[in-house]
Amino acid sequence: MTDVSFQNPVQTDEASLGDYFALMKPRVMQLVVFTALVGLLAAPVNVHPVIAFASILFVAIGAGASGALNMWWDADIDQVMKRTAKRPIPAGKVTSEEAKILGFALSGMSVMMLALSANFLAAGLLAFTIFFYIVIYSMWLKRSTPQNIVIGGAAGAFPPVIGWVIATGSMAIEPWLMFALIFMWTPPHFWALALFMKADYHNAGVPMLTVTHGRKSTRTHILVYTVLLVALAVGTAFTAIGGPVYLATALVLNAMFLKGAYDIWRRDEAQSEVDGYKVEKSFFKLSLWYLFLHFGAILVEAFLPATWGIWS
Amino acid sequence: MSIRAEHELHQRRKGRNVGVGLMLGAFVVLVLALTFVKITSGDFEMPRIEEQQ
Known part of the structure; x- marks a missing residue:
């Protein structure tokens, strides 16, 4: 580009660095960094801080790359949905071609660098996660089945497994418990969002459960998945990554979460319309704390010696 | 004559x-830090050239 653009008002839409950063879905990256870090620190192997920092950074970049590729592929959907209309591509700040190039370049770079900083198994898992999120979820499931969020949720569940493998270089059962926790948490979290985003998914032609099976059925699905999640989350307290702190945290959070899901199930659309989906919105907000605090408790347990009862 | 006026676009580009x-x-x-940590860690070994010959 030359200084001729100085006279062209259209060029003032040129993207800033922040717009490219927004392509990488920073909020999702926060969750990825946190859960991967917990996986790494919960592992029974000490990692040099520089290697740990670099490896988690490359996992975050890999997650950001998937975010950019997702925005490239879903640009048409993002344009229609209110929630996503301000993303850099629909807002006209970044072209979808730029997002695609950035996504592919950062994917390759993050996988290669993770192989060098940690090990090939961790790098392979990161590559598979990016593949799963883009090809299996974004390209295939998202537009074809109401189970999109159920199966696609696996992509978001891999980071603690990657974190564990960064530290140990091998597989174990413990990181898969963390995987299961995120995997089971994802559907109620997104279905609550789909309830109060109303017609967004319908307008975009995305077959979310609210669109294909109706809103009453979505409320029932939230309750059923929450019951399964509660059993898993509380049961995890009695495994190697659990402990008394985790159990206390899980009991409180799961009681609150179960009550939220029950309240959602009990309501109908008319009631929700009256108070502006207050219950659904607070359940969604609670779900964010739910995951953060469960992983926070796993992290605390990793630094505490297990000394009493079934945890000794 | 070159354009010297500073435009908002130039600031953003900068x-x-x-x-x-x-x-x-x-x-x-x-x-650099990763390389340093890797080569100073206990399990790092330089390849022995004399054994290969």
């Missing part, structure tokens, strides 16, 4: 260039 420069610099430092 911000982007400085940002990319800083990120590249940080990446170089990170790779």
Whole structure:
């Protein structure tokens, strides 16, 4: 580009660095960094801080790359949905071609660098996660089945497994418990969002459960998945990554979460319309704390010696 | 005659260039630190040339 653009008002839409950063879905990256870090620190192997920092950074970049590729592929959907209309591509700040190039370049770079900083198994898992999120979820499931969020949720569940493998270089059962926790948490979290985003998914032609099976059925699905999640989350307290702190945290959070899901199930659309989906919105907000605090408790347990009862 | 007027676009472009420069610099430092940690850790061994011959 030359200084001729100085006279062209259209060029003032040129993207800033922040717009490219927004392509990488920073909020999702926060969750990825946190859960991967917990996986790494919960592992029974000490990692040099520089290697740990670099490896988690490359996992975050890999997650950001998937975010950019997702925005490239879903640009048409993002344009229609209110929630996503301000993303850099629909807002006209970044072209979808730029997002695609950035996504592919950062994917390759993050996988290669993770192989060098940690090990090939961790790098392979990161590559598979990016593949799963883009090809299996974004390209295939998202537009074809109401189970999109159920199966696609696996992509978001891999980071603690990657974190564990960064530290140990091998597989174990413990990181898969963390995987299961995120995997089971994802559907109620997104279905609550789909309830109060109303017609967004319908307008975009995305077959979310609210669109294909109706809103009453979505409320029932939230309750059923929450019951399964509660059993898993509380049961995890009695495994190697659990402990008394985790159990206390899980009991409180799961009681609150179960009550939220029950309240959602009990309501109908008319009631929700009256108070502006207050219950659904607070359940969604609670779900964010739910995951953060469960992983926070796993992290605390990793630094505490297990000394009493079934945890000794 | 060259254009000297500073436009908002130029500021944004400058911000982007400085940002990319800083990120590249940080990446170089990170790779340097990683290399240092790897070669000073206990399990790192230099290949023995005399054994290969």
